[in-house]
Amino acid sequence: MERYREKGFKLTPQRIAIMKFLEGNKNHPSAEDIYLYVRKTFPTMSFATVYNNLETLREKGHISSLSIDPERRRYDPDTSSHHHLICLKCKMVVDVHADFKVNVPEEQNTAFEVLGSHIEFYGTCPECK
Amino acid sequence: MERYREKGFKLTPQRIAIMKFLEGNKNHPSAEDIYLYVRKTFPTMSFATVYNNLETLREKGHISSLSIDPERRRYDPDTSSHHHLICLKCKMVVDVHADFKVNVPEEQNTAFEVLGSHIEFYGTCPECK
DNA sequence: GTCTTGACAAGAATCATTCTTAAGTGGTAT
DNA sequence: ATACCACTTAAGAATGATTCTTGTCAAGAC
Ligand SMILES: [Mn+2]
Ligand SMILES: [Mn+2]
Ligand SMILES: [Zn+2]
Ligand SMILES: [Zn+2]
Numbered sequence: 001m002e003r004y005r006e007k008g009f010k011l012t013p014q015r016i017a018i019m020k021f022l023e024g025n026k027n028h029p030s031a032e033d034i035y036l037y038v039r040k041t042f043p044t045m046s047f048a049t050v051y052n053n054l055e056t057l058r059e060k061g062h063i064s065s066l067s068i069d070p071e072r073r074r075y076d077p078d079t080s081s082h083h084h085l086i087c088l089k090c091k092m093v094v095d096v097h098a099d100f101k102v103n104v105p106e107e108q109n110t111a112f113e114v115l116g117s118h119i120e121f122y123g124t125c126p127e128c129k
Numbered sequence: 130m131e132r133y134r135e136k137g138f139k140l141t142p143q144r145i146a147i148m149k150f151l152e153g154n155k156n157h158p159s160a161e162d163i164y165l166y167v168r169k170t171f172p173t174m175s176f177a178t179v180y181n182n183l184e185t186l187r188e189k190g191h192i193s194s195l196s197i198d199p200e201r202r203r204y205d206p207d208t209s210s211h212h213h214l215i216c217l218k219c220k221m222v223v224d225v226h227a228d229f230k231v232n233v234p235e236e237q238n239t240a241f242e243v244l245g246s247h248i249e250f251y252g253t254c255p256e257c258k
Numbered sequence: 259g260t261c262t263t264g265a266c267a268a269g270a271a272t273c274a275t276t277c278t279t280a281a282g283t284g285g286t287a288t
Numbered sequence: 289a290t291a292c293c294a295c296t297t298a299a300g301a302a303t304g305a306t307t308c309t310t311g312t313c314a315a316g317a318c
Contacts, residue, residue, distance in 0.1 A: 010284050046298045070196040085241060102229045104250055112214060114252040121233055123243040139315050175267045
């Protein structure tokens, strides 16, 4: 946790609670999921504080935000390059850790500077089948 | 255009205008883009009508909606399987037509019924570079 | 022509996210 | 230990995309 201390990044109790909740969390929670959980410990916490912290954490590269669920943004403490699988029914998101070789065709690649890629798989999870 | 006539699918002038705008459109427009354009011909058209029609067209499989731009939904008349490349600066979305071999690892694949996949590439377009 | 089932316009409502403002606090320097 | 200041917070308002509601209308079926 100490490694997060840096210039202009203050470790407040609310922020620590959010970071603890996210640390190792594989559920790809939404801002609301985080809010509902952290509020148990900090009943006065505001929704805006959650968003502020998520944005700050994202800026600093400690978490990433996913647009795989069209209904709400999901947050992921795992910033290593990996992919996702979403259940179209219950919207559960799980990791797909595999190194796929995907490169855009050469002619597009030269004109457009490709910085990365993300694969979203969709389907039905075991519970929803 | 006649091929769209089917049970419970009425061809109204507004709908035809939306379909004409989308037909062959490679810009992946948002609902607002579509609204602003079609309104030129139908000044009384409502935003809700655009959304109603997009949802109906999507249900019938004539268009697909993309969540690649986290700020707004984009619509694509090309329903064939293809991928996308988004410019992180101007949010331009272009097609990537290539057949990548991506399959989730066996153990996930059996538990989870994978129905499809979509690759989003991100980077900087020629104009924004 | 009549009927039925969508489709329409208009605007209200919803919901996620962002912004604003005033008050509070962590971390650094003194 | 104290003071200071930039960053953070809470609270709520604002925004913006999307969905819902309601009364009216019209396409296509018969
Ligand atoms: Mn993940
Ligand atoms: Mn496309
Ligand atoms: Zn499921
Ligand atoms: Zn660009």
